[in-house]
Amino acid sequence: MTGSFEVNSVEETWALARKFAEGLKPGDVICLEGDLGAGKTTFTQGLAAALGVSGRVTSPTFCIVQEHLGADRLLVHMDLYRLHGEDDVEAIGWEDYLARGAIMVVEWPERAGSLIPKSAYHIIFRYRDGEESRSILIDN
Ligand SMILES: Nc1ncnc2c1ncn2[C@@H]1O[C@H](COP(=O)(O)OP(=O)(O)OP(=O)(O)O)[C@@H](O)[C@H]1O
Numbered sequence: 001m002t003g004s005f006e007v008n009s010v011e012e013t014w015a016l017a018r019k020f021a022e023g024l025k026p027g028d029v030i031c032l033e034g035d036l037g038a039g040k041t042t043f044t045q046g047l048a049a050a051l052g053v054s055g056r057v058t059s060p061t062f063c064i065v066q067e068h069l070g071a072d073r074l075l076v077h078m079d080l081y082r083l084h085g086e087d088d089v090e091a092i093g094w095e096d097y098l099a100r101g102a103i104m105v106v107e108w109p110e111r112a113g114s115l116i117p118k119s120a121y122h123i124i125f126r127y128r129d130g131e132e133s134r135s136i137l138i139d140n
């Protein structure tokens, strides 16, 4: 699923993420791009719900990687903000996660450089301070 969407609430962000999740396959990489508070983690919560994850999805900023077991697959949520480059990203087990067929959601994907596959989805979140309306651009 690709396109440009407007969402006017957290619930609409969750609903869009659930719709997007329908087309996902094992090994898909989803890059989330946008400023602090733009809605990246909120979107990931919707994805997780769609995949049958029962635990809470929070920002992984302080632990870099969180694994969530869904109904029939693994959702891996990464926040690479604190990493410095491809070597660091490889050290946290990037290739192993891909080999296991995890669905990888990546905040701050620029840290992973060329490790991001060409087939990755890029989802760009834009908002203006204090507004609930957000634009979400899904590109592939
Ligand atoms: N339409 C909307 N979609 C998503 N979040 C919204 C929306 N409107 C308001 N919000 C609020 O904006 C915040 C989005 O925070 P979120 O943690 O998802 O952002 P983030 O991009 O992951 O930030 P960070 O870079 O700090 O990890 C939440 O507090 C949420 O309640």
Ligand SMILES: [Mg+2]
Binding pocket: 040, 041, 042, 059, 060, 107
């Ligand atoms: Mg976040």
